[in-house]
Amino acid sequence: MNLYLPIANLSVNAFVIIGLGGLVGLLSGMFGVGGGFLTTPLLIFYGIPPTVAAASAASQVTGASVSGVFAHLHRGAVDIRMGLVLVAGGVIGALIGAGLFRLLQSIGQIDTAIGLLYVVMLGGIGLLMARESIQAILAMRRGERPRARKRRHHPLVAALPMRWRFYRSGLYISPIAPFILGMLTGIVTMLLGVGGGFILVPAMLYLLGMATQVVVGTSLFQILFVTMATTMFHSVTTKAVDLVLALLLLVGSVTGAQIGARLSMKFRPEYLRVFLALIVLIVAIRMALGLGWQPDEIYTVEVL
Known part of the structure; x- marks a missing residue:
């Protein structure tokens, strides 16, 4: 069944687009990631213009985040005060990103x-994820127990002035750090159409030193x-x-x-992370090749 996309200005097979969304949702449920960082590349591979793919993927992430936020709020797993600081930074970052987007559009x-941002981002994430998961598998086979992570914020964060107490996160730090973090994710969200959770969650854990039980819920709150x-x-x-x-x-x-969440119960998390890392690296390589290949039509005409 073909549907016309008014903004993308082309017809697509509705079942293929639903299938792409289902694939991203499957990965989200299996691996515990938002999946938004794969939505835009997959749409570009299908033929959707990158600008439309990035903008539309952001709105899809909004809808997908609603149920997750309410579930975490119900469990008390959201630091509202930290979330509001992250949201304030994110909105400012989105405004900056909008300016960058228009500037890049104006110069073509x-x-x-x-494409370049996705290659760098997915390549870095994929390599780091692969290294960490392979080390975890080797340690598991040697019978070593994983070391408990010490929760502390980065020295640079500790040096910032004007500290606030974030009781739910168990932190006494400056709001400047989460504000800057939120601003960076806002810029990335505007440019690439991703939720930014793949940046937020590690940064909240390893830079801010937040309590693990509120990290995912607070991240979803900001993303929404x-x-x-x-x-x-x-x-x-x-x-x-x-x-x-x-x-x-x-x-x-x-x-x-929903399907991915059920499948995730049947596999060890270490092997799931290796599989996800391979998927991310394959998408990054495909994006890099797409930037280097000569297109079928070198020139295109666009009606403004």
């Missing part, structure tokens, strides 16, 4: 910029509001949000996440 380099702001900014400035595309992705991702 936005597609290349999105920042992707909402990002979708609004895209709608007003770039006009690249395709709601038909976002709804198709959302239908697939919600279904896929």
Whole structure:
């Protein structure tokens, strides 16, 4: 069944888009990641323009985050005060990202910029994830027990002035650090259409030293509001949000996440992380090849 995407200005097979959303949702449910960092590359591979793919993926992440936020709020696993600081930084970052997006659009380099950022980002994440999971598997086979992680914030964070108490996170740090972290993720969300959880969660654990039980819920809290702001900014400035595309992705991702959550119970987490690392690296390599290949049509005509 073909559907016309009004913003992308092309017809797509609805079942293929739902399938792509389902695949991302499946990975999300299996590996405990948002999956948004794979949505945009997969849409680009299918032929969706990178600008529309990035803008629409952000709106899909918003919808997918709602149920997760309410579930964590119900369990008391969200640090509201920390989340609000992260959201404030994220909204400012999204505004900065909107300016960068429009600038890159005006000089005709936005597609290349999105591709390069994804290659660097996915390549780095994939290599780090592969190294960590392989080390965990080798240690498991040698019978070594994993070391308990000491919870502490980074010395640079400790040196910042004007400290606040974040009781739920068990922290007494400056709000400047989470504000800057939120701002960086807001810029990334605006440019790439990702939730930013793959940046937020490790940074909250290893830089801010937050309590593990509130990290995921607080991250989802920030992602929900920042992707909402990002979708609004895209709608007003770039006009690249395709709601038909976002709804198709959302239908697939919600279904896929449920299936993935059940499958994750059947495999060891160490092997799941290796598998995810391989997927991320394959997507990064494919993006890099796409940047180097000569397209079938060197010139395109766009009606403004």
